[in-house]
Amino acid sequence: MNKKNIRVRKGQAPGKLSRADFRARFFDKFTDPAFGAEASALKRIEIIAWDGYTEHRKAPLTHPAGRGYADPSYDLSDEWRAARQAIRAAEKQQKDPASPSRVLVISGADRNDGTCPGEISKTWRLSRIVIDTLRKARIQADDLDLSLITSEYGKQIHPCKGCVSTAMPLCHWPCSCYPNHALGQVNDWMNEIYPRWSAAHGIIIVTPVYWYQVPSALKLMIDRLVCADGGNTDPSSTDGKDAKKAKQIELAGWPYPKHLSGRTYGLVVHGDVAGIEGVRRSLSDWLDWMGLIDAGSQARLDRFIGYYKPYATSHDELDQDKNVQEEVRNVARAVAKAVRELRAGTLSQPDEQLETPRQK
Secondary structure: OOHHHOOOOOOOOOOOOOHHHHHHHHHHOOOOHHHHHHHHHHHHHHHHHHHHHHOOOOOOOEEEOOOOOOOOOOEEEHHHHHHHHHHHHHHHHHHOOOOOOEEEEEEOOOOOOOOOOOOOOHHHHHHHHHHHHHHHOOOEEEEEEOOHHHHOOOOEOOOOOOHHHOOHHHOEOOOOOOOEHHHOEOOEOHHHHHHHHHHOOEEEEEEEOEOOEOOHHHHHHHHHHHHHEOOEOOHHHHOOOOHHHHHHHHHOOOOOOEOOOOOEEEEEEEEOOOOHHHHHHHHHHHHHHOOOEEOOHHHEEEEEOOOOOOHHHHHHHHHHOHHHHHHHHHHHHHHHHHHHHHHHOOOOOOOOOOOOOOOO
């Protein structure tokens, strides 16, 4: 396509909220009568929030990008810069031969005993087995429990806005869509999660099946990691979110860098009736696509726990299933061995030197 013929399609987004609708939504957060004593203060704060919304102050704290960026004068978000610096520090640590071997262990269940269910998840219990096994193998385990978004005040993973589907360079690494202060889209957990992926030599995901799919928190994290697969490390090159400029850059030739490739991985997928194989395959396909290396067939586990038994006794079924507990240990053992080989330069990746004819 000729760059002069690039079109940016418009017309889907609704108009701005009315003043009354904005005010109503703002005060919905302060329904508790205890806030009544500060009603006048909240009214003043709401006026400031309305101004930020109408003026679209997405990133109110910025400084010129400076050297190393396509446009040194571009007003770069301080929050994005901090996230990028954290990723760089994590990458440096990960590549340092003297640094300890590290595996990120992700518990994908949405529930824990600090929220509605009032009981821990089997996923969390299985991840304890993984972590204990890694530590016995002298591997550092970084424990990432995604259920915290359902039980911890203010902790959120906001949804992916699909910038990559407009043009890959519009999707920044790390994601620059959040925080968006104008829309109140703050407290995004991903700026902490990105460096944890970058610092890891291996990844182990432990997850249940929810309606033939992964749980909501895990899917949110997966979608927000799209920027790690081909993302642009320089928001100034696209003038922030200039869709036309991003399309021009992609059409001129984009390398689609895989920022997390080369790490090894394992999976533990469990369910009670159906869906485990489909979820395990989809997770494997996703991690393979990002350039991660599986740690062998025994590192990709899907098992039923309490098959067609009552939900009420599922933890008891796990207690009794010594075989599945040992299989989970084997996932961790396989990843630990793969990490050692990875760092020694002996982990086999037969297609590593092949150039794909299709970059995307």
